[in-house]
Amino acid sequence: xxxxxxxxxxRAIRYLKPDPVPEALIEKxxxxxxxxxxxxxxxxxxxxxxxxxxxxQRLADAIAPVVGMNAAALDSPGVSEGERRMIRGALHxxxxxxxxxxxxxxxxxxxxxxxxPQELFVWSAVYPASQNLIVAARALGLGTTFTxxxxxxxxxxxxxxxxxxxxxxxxxxxxxYPDRPFGPVRRxxxxxxxxxxxx
Amino acid sequence: xxxxxxxxxxRAIRYLKPDPVPEALIEKxxxxxxxxxxxxxxxxxxxxxxxxxxxxQRLADAIAPVVGMNAAALDSPGVSEGERRMIRGALHxxxxxxxxxxxxxxxxxxxxxxxxPQELFVWSAVYPASQNLIVAARALGLGTTFTxxxxxxxxxxxxxxxxxxxxxxxxxxxxxYPDRPFGPVRRxxxxxxxxxxxx
Numbered sequence: 001x002x003x004x005x006x007x008x009x010x011r012a013i014r015y016l017k018p019d020p021v022p023e024a025l026i027e028k029x030x031x032x033x034x035x036x037x038x039x040x041x042x043x044x045x046x047x048x049x050x051x052x053x054x055x056x057q058r059l060a061d062a063i064a065p066v067v068g069m070n071a072a073a074l075d076s077p078g079v080s081e082g083e084r085r086m087i088r089g090a091l092h093x094x095x096x097x098x099x100x101x102x103x104x105x106x107x108x109x110x111x112x113x114x115x116x117p118q119e120l121f122v123w124s125a126v127y128p129a130s131q132n133l134i135v136a137a138r139a140l141g142l143g144t145t146f147t148x149x150x151x152x153x154x155x156x157x158x159x160x161x162x163x164x165x166x167x168x169x170x171x172x173x174x175x176x177y178p179d180r181p182f183g184p185v186r187r188x189x190x191x192x193x194x195x196x197x198x199x
Numbered sequence: 200x201x202x203x204x205x206x207x208x209x210r211a212i213r214y215l216k217p218d219p220v221p222e223a224l225i226e227k228x229x230x231x232x233x234x235x236x237x238x239x240x241x242x243x244x245x246x247x248x249x250x251x252x253x254x255x256q257r258l259a260d261a262i263a264p265v266v267g268m269n270a271a272a273l274d275s276p277g278v279s280e281g282e283r284r285m286i287r288g289a290l291h292x293x294x295x296x297x298x299x300x301x302x303x304x305x306x307x308x309x310x311x312x313x314x315x316p317q318e319l320f321v322w323s324a325v326y327p328a329s330q331n332l333i334v335a336a337r338a339l340g341l342g343t344t345f346t347x348x349x350x351x352x353x354x355x356x357x358x359x360x361x362x363x364x365x366x367x368x369x370x371x372x373x374x375x376y377p378d379r380p381f382g383p384v385r386r387x388x389x390x391x392x393x394x395x396x397x398x
Contacts, residue, residue: 001201001202002200002201002202002338003200003201003202003205003231003334003335003337003338004227004231004335004338006202007231007235007300007331007334007335008232010234010236012240013237027389028203030389030392031389031394032202032203034306034386034387034389034392035207035209035384035386036206036330037209037211037329037330037333037345038345039345040285041211041285041385041386043386043387043392045392046392046394046395046398047392047393047394048396048397048398049393049394049395049396050396051395051396052396055396055397059242070322080371086239086340103318108313116226120347120350121347121350123322123323124322124326124345124369124370127323127326127327127330128327128329128330128345129306129324130236130327130329131235131236131243131326131327131330131331132206132329134236135202135206135331135334136202136203136301137320139201139202139203145325146236146237146238146292146323147319148238148319149259151319151394160397161397161398162284162397162398163398164398166354167398171323182271184232185231186240187234187240187242188233188242189232190226190229191202191244193229193233193242193244193245194226194229194246194248194342195245195248196247196248196250197247197248197249197250197251197254198247198254198359198360198361199245199361199362199363199366
């Protein structure tokens with residue numbers, strides 16, 4: 001699939017079919033992810049690929065607060081129709097997390113700069129990789145959503161998945177065949193985010 | 200261009216021709232960048248596009264230490280041929296920064312979560328957008344490199360570009376027509392970075 005078509009139609013897919021994703025396709029999206037850039041080619045990324053039903057169920061239980069938060073947000077005043085659609089989608093995804101065929105927890109390791117204790121670039125590999133991952137998935141007809149579910153239940157995620165202390169969780173990506181159509185992403189006009197020669 | 204071909208051959212291009220990049224292509228790569236994902240579609244990104252020679256020269260002057268660091272690194276013992284090639288490229292780019300046709304300083308704003316003072320997801324829009332930017336550029340035949348030059352001269356970059364205090368610099372991308380061929384990126388085998396069901 002063409003690069004621009006894939007990026008343009010890479011809408012977050014929060015409704016996924018339960019059908020399993022072939023192993024070869026999972027590896028292909030992670031291959032795409034790892035083609036991303038990282039400072040000094042330090043490749044500070046790791047991917048925990050969760051397909052085991054029991055593990056998914058434990059992660060789903062851990063994010064029960066997300067279900068409640070989204071349910072409450074749906075009833076809040078001043079929520080636009082677009083926001084409501086997104087909240088409904090997040091609510092659906094959070095309450096069906098154990099049914100998501102593949103959860104990919106994209107992790108970050110502080111590798112760069114070498115010999116430097118700063119965490120300056122800790123996110124600069126995992127986020128680019130996550131973006132490549134979702135564009136690669138789109139090109140293969142697989143739907144994805146970046147979620148921030150791990151942020152709500154960070155300790156539970158770390159414990160359930162056995163993530164080492166020195167590793168950070170960047171994104172939790174839900175992956176599967178889409179149950180709603182792909183479509184154009186909605187964004188602010190480009191002119192609003194470009195500054196010429198100075199801010 | 201096909202998504203996987205673009206990702207696969209998106210090698211960092213540190214040698215760029217001085218030819219200007221048409222305005223329409225600059226906008227197209229930023230259009231691609233802004234198709235990236237961000238938490239809650241918060242779009243916490245901004246792009247300072249620098250083509251003015253004087254501004255580029257001031258940024259080039261500010262990163263003089265990078266030139267020295269790379270020159271010293273070239274002479275260090277225990278540097279592999281691959282690393283040496285990368286260092287030579289970085290040295291070339293840093294010492295010719297004012298000749299780079301377009302510098303795009305990709306910035307981050309803390310937007311998500313709303314009403315939350317945490318900086319939890321400050322990098323989660325700008326890095327995905329930067330990755331889309333370089334893949335989009337590759338698809339258009341334009342070479343790019345993520346640089347971390349701003350980290351060496353953060354205060355100077357902020358002052359020269361007038362970047363507001365609440366805005367963070369994520370990546371500084373050099374963009375132009377390549378003076379060396381595109382080629383496959385070198386990465387660790389995918390099997391080394393995949394963990395199944397738990398770390």
